[in-house]
Amino acid sequence: MRNELSLLDKPEEGKGQFKNAKRLLAAEIEKLENRIEPEWLEVDIPKPIKITKKILIPTFRYPEVDFVEKIVGHNQSNLQAMAREHKCHICVLGRGSTNDRFKEQELLSSGDPQYAHFGGPLHVKLEILAPVHIAYQRIAGALETLTKILTP
Structure with missing residues (x-):
């Protein structure tokens, strides 16, 4: 996912074109890295x-x-x-x-x-x-x- 985010950050003509895509991708990366409410819980x-x-x-x-x-x-x-x-x-x-x-x-x-x-x-x-x-x-x-x- 970080690769996709870096591709969206490259300076090109349509730089402001993918603001929401970058925001959503960054949010998903944060969820995966910070264990935001995982589907499976480890209680042990x-x-x-x-x-x-x-x-x-x-x-x-x-x-x-x-x-x-x-x-x-x-x-x-x-x-x-x-x-x-x-x-x-x-x-x-x-x-x-x-x-x-x-x-x-x-x-x-x-x-x-x-x-x-x-x-x-x-x-x-x-x-x-x-x-x-x-x-x-x-x-x-x-x-x-x-x-x-x-x-x-």
Whole structure:
């Protein structure tokens, strides 16, 4: 896969032509190298796995509720407390995750892959790196906390 990625990086006339292909290829390489949620789990050795989950924020069902403020809290206090408690990386992404809609649209139209999440729905992204049984316990705890927050 790295060979294909290097072929896409070669300077040619259509350089910006394969932005999404390069982004997807880089994501697949990262999944393979970092063991992101493998299909088969080895529980007899304490090998860490990386689990990434995206949880939709129900703004379409409850448009009057400011879920981002409930999740993030004052000066990110809720978000940081949840990340410490469940020992995971938590971030709010998607359309409406910032206060400036025009800036979001501008960043999305720039074509930079790191801002591609602004094109998707509002969601919370959980990332956990731990041995299998611990990782799934942390996911369950974080989901329980988010369920309480996201239920109006």
